[in-house]
Amino acid sequence: QIEKYLAAGFAGIAALGFAGYCISTGQNPSQVFASLSTVDPKQLLEASVIRVEELGTLGYLYFAVVYIVAEMLPTPAVPLTASAGYLFGVTMGTVVVLLSATVAAGGAFVIGRTFLRQWVERFISKSKKFQSIDEAISRKGFQLVLLLRLSPLLPFALSNYLYGMTKVDFWQYLAGTLLGFAPGSLAFVLTGHLGRELSGT
Structure with a gap:
């Protein structure tokens, strides 16, 4: 039952973020979707960074929405993570990245749990080995997720759904x-901040 409420919550956050983007940029939804379909991800990320600087305080929210979308799709978010340090500094950049990544991870998790878990249960019901693995994951969930975030075996977006x-x-x-993603995020944010310091901007 909780997954349904969480799914509704994440959908609401996404809708509000999208509406905020449309209002701040003066575009209607069809224009936004049209631009997304014609612009490649790298160009979109670069344009987003420029837009964040123009928005001032609202840039935090805008950046978070872009980051969440990037992390829920197969789009490399490392450039965005470094950009957070460039735009917001080490402390706020790390905070924004960690919160955004956690929200994205939670949204993808809820989608996987809501729409794919039943299929997995039907599959593992035929194998005691997979049942044992699934039970072990449930007992040591925090430790397992923490270790795999520190030393990821799969892309972030894909692992969230899994x-x-x-x-x-x-x-x-x-x-x-949140804890496992922190060291890597801090490193990339710091890199972005140092890049700005060296460039003198």
Whole structure:
């Protein structure tokens, strides 16, 4: 039941973020979708960074929305992570990145749990080996997620959906993601900040 409420919550956040983007840029939804279909991801990220600087304080929200979308899709978010340090500094850049990544991870998890978990249950019901693995994941969820965030075996976006297909507890998953994602995020944010310092801008 909680997954349904979470799914509705994430959908609401996405809708509000999209509406905020349309209002701030003066575009209607059809124009936004049209631009997304014609602009390649790298150009979109570069344009987003420029737009964030122009928005001032609202740039935090705009950046978070772009980051969440990038992390939920197969789009490399490393340039955005470094951009957070360039735009906001080390402290605020790290905070924005960690919160945005955690929200994206939670949204993808809920999608995986809501729409894919039943299929997985039907599959593992035929194998005691997979049942044992699934149970082990549920018992050691936090430790497992933490370790795999520190030393990822799969792309971030893909792993988020896969975690939702397991029995790992949602809150343990979020905690493991937040803590495990912190060191790498800090490193990339610091790189972006140093880049700005060296450029003198």
